Amino acid sequence: MRDEGVLAGHAAHPPLTDGEAVRIATGARTPPDTTAVLRSEHGRTDDKGRLHVTAAARPPHTVSHGQDIRPRGQECRSGDQLLPVGTLVTPPVLGMAAAAGYDTLTAVPRPRADVFVLGDELLGEGMPHDGLIRDALGPLLPPWLRALGAEVTAVRRVGDDEQALFEAITASDADVVVTTGGTAAGPVDHVHPVLRRIGAELLVDGVNVRPGHPMLLARTAENQHLVGLPGNPLAAVSGLVTLAEPLLRTLAARPALEPYTLPLRDAVQGHPYDTRLVPVSLRGDRALPLLYNGPAMLRGIAAADALAVVAPGGARPGQEAELLDLPWASGGIGVCFT
Numbered sequence: 001m002r003d004e005g006v007l008a009g010h011a012a013h014p015p016l017t018d019g020e021a022v023r024i025a026t027g028a029r030t031p032p033d034t035t036a037v038l039r040s041e042h043g044r045t046d047d048k049g050r051l052h053v054t055a056a057a058r059p060p061h062t063v064s065h066g067q068d069i070r071p072r073g074q075e076c077r078s079g080d081q082l083l084p085v086g087t088l089v090t091p092p093v094l095g096m097a098a099a100a101g102y103d104t105l106t107a108v109p110r111p112r113a114d115v116f117v118l119g120d121e122l123l124g125e126g127m128p129h130d131g132l133i134r135d136a137l138g139p140l141l142p143p144w145l146r147a148l149g150a151e152v153t154a155v156r157r158v159g160d161d162e163q164a165l166f167e168a169i170t171a172s173d174a175d176v177v178v179t180t181g182g183t184a185a186g187p188v189d190h191v192h193p194v195l196r197r198i199g200a201e202l203l204v205d206g207v208n209v210r211p212g213h214p215m216l217l218a219r220t221a222e223n224q225h226l227v228g229l230p231g232n233p234l235a236a237v238s239g240l241v242t243l244a245e246p247l248l249r250t251l252a253a254r255p256a257l258e259p260y261t262l263p264l265r266d267a268v269q270g271h272p273y274d275t276r277l278v279p280v281s282l283r284g285d286r287a288l289p290l291l292y293n294g295p296a297m298l299r300g301i302a303a304a305d306a307l308a309v310v311a312p313g314g315a316r317p318g319q320e321a322e323l324l325d326l327p328w329a330s331g332g333i334g335v336c337f338t
């Protein structure tokens with residue numbers, strides 16, 4: 001047995017000669033011509049400095065060629081592509097990149113999103129009173145947008161004032177502007193007039209989906225899109241899941257999830273000519289449609305795992321429905337609740 005041991009991260013040791021052994025720490029480079037490593041608990045050095053394999057080692061108490069030596073290049077070879085282009089940069093990806101010697105990674109950044117919550121009737125705290133209601137979307141949108149991969153750069157309340165909305169949108173340098181409310185044609189619904197004034201290109205102007213039929217998507221500048229979510233809270237969620245999600249995913253160069261279906265446990269009443277999105281809870285291999293699914297309600301979606309896509313005319317019990325998973329139920333990226 002050599003006197004001096006070998007430690008990880010230290011200079012290379014001279015080759016071992018026939019019959020020679022050296023103490024070695026885990027992770028240290030084996031000296032050239034090493035046959036095998038014997039774990040310390042499986043060997044004993046006698047008082048003449050000779051190494052013996054002890055009975056503690058598993059039968060047959062011999063040392064096999066290469067045992068406990070980790071050869072170079074087991075996981076990858078120089079020039080190997082470790083992951084395909086477009087892979088999400090998760091914590092293990094960062095660790096692996098560092099282990100492989102990368103100092104920098106080229107990545108598509110999270111799209112930046114500014115949120116403007118419209119409506120003079122909205123309260124920021126306390127109980128609803130005198131026709132004033134609590135703003136449900138200011139608290140709901142930022143963590144949901146983060147769960148969809150956005151970096152939320154601002155959340156602002158904007159009164160029912162066309163000039164204020166125009167200034168808020170034109171001053172924003174976010175990749176995505178999300179507005180809530182004001183998408184309809186009422187006296188204080190300013191989203192359409194402001195988009196016209198900006199010269200925005202309307203890419204989606206209403207959909208045949210309930211709730212959420214007035215949702216819209218516009219290009220407000222060369223590198224900026226606006227998602228106009230309806231004011232009714234569940235209608236806003238509908239636009240979030242069907243317009244904001246694909247937009248943010250595309251801007252972040254992430255692939256779409258595979259569509260999937262499950263049978264509905266109960267019947268769902270359909271809309272005569274629009275598709276409905278109905279909050280469901282996943283129970284085993286069935287989706288249970290939840291009550292309190294009206295456009296102004298959040299009680300159903302608050303208990304849901306997914307939204308079921310119900311075609312015009314409705315669905316029978318046991319009928320398959322496509323499901324749109326909610327980000328936390330599917331463990332999506334950046335899921336964040338604060």
Ligand SMILES: Nc1nc2c(c(=O)[nH]1)N[C@H]1C(S)=C(S)[C@@H](COP(=O)(O)OP(=O)(O)OC[C@H]3O[C@@H](n4cnc5c(N)ncnc54)[C@H](O)[C@@H]3O)O[C@H]1N2
Pocket residue numbers: 117118119121122133134135136137138180181182183184185186189211212213214229230231232233235295
């Ligand atoms: N003449 C018509 N009126 C409406 C129609 C229609 O087809 N024709 N559609 C209705 C539907 S459906 C929806 S959805 C809403 C969408 O309108 P807006 O996007 O202009 O939304 P608002 O009028 O601003 O608000 C609607 C409703 O939601 C409440 N609201 C708004 N913001 C919030 C918030 N942050 N938190 C909680 N609640 C909010 C607001 O007080 C209204 O009650 O249009 C219908 N009208």
Ligand code: MOO
Pocket residue numbers: 209210211212213214230232234235295296
């Ligand atoms: O689109 Mo409206 O949301 O049906 O409530």
